[in-house]
Amino acid sequence: MIEILPNYPDNILAITASKNVTGDDYESVIIPAIESKVKSHGKIRMLYNLGPEFTGFDAAAMWEDATTGLKHFTDFEKIAFVSDVDWINHMVSAFGFMMPCPVKVFSGRQLSEADEWIKS
Secondary structure, three states: OEEEOOOOOOOEEEEEEEEEEOHHHHHHHHHHHHHHHHHHHOOEEEEEEEEEEEEEEOHHHHHHHHHHHHHOOOOEEEEEEEOOOHHHHHHHHHHHOOOOOOEEEEOHHHHHHHHHHHHO
C-alpha cells in the first residue's frame, strides 16, 4: 500500500509504503504522481519511505519500480530512501551510484534527517 504524504513542496513527491506494495500501487499512485510532478516541474525530488508496517514488494511492483526508474531516469533531482530493511538498503546503495542524481539511504529513525535533506 502506498500513501502520498501531504505538506511537502510541490516539486517533492513524498510517499510511504506499508504492508505489501503491489504493481497496482505503482500504476494507480506512484506513476501518475511522478508523471504529474515531472510535467509541472521538469525535475523532481522524491522521498520514498518504507514504513514500519512494510512487508514487501510483489513481483509486479519490482518490475514497475525498475521500468519507472528507467523511464524517468533523468527526471529526478535527488532521492531520499528511508528503510530499516537491510537488503533493500544495500540494493539502493549499490545501484544508487548509477543514478544521475544524488541518492541517499536513511534508516527509519533518520526520517526527519531524510526530510530535511530532500527539502534542502
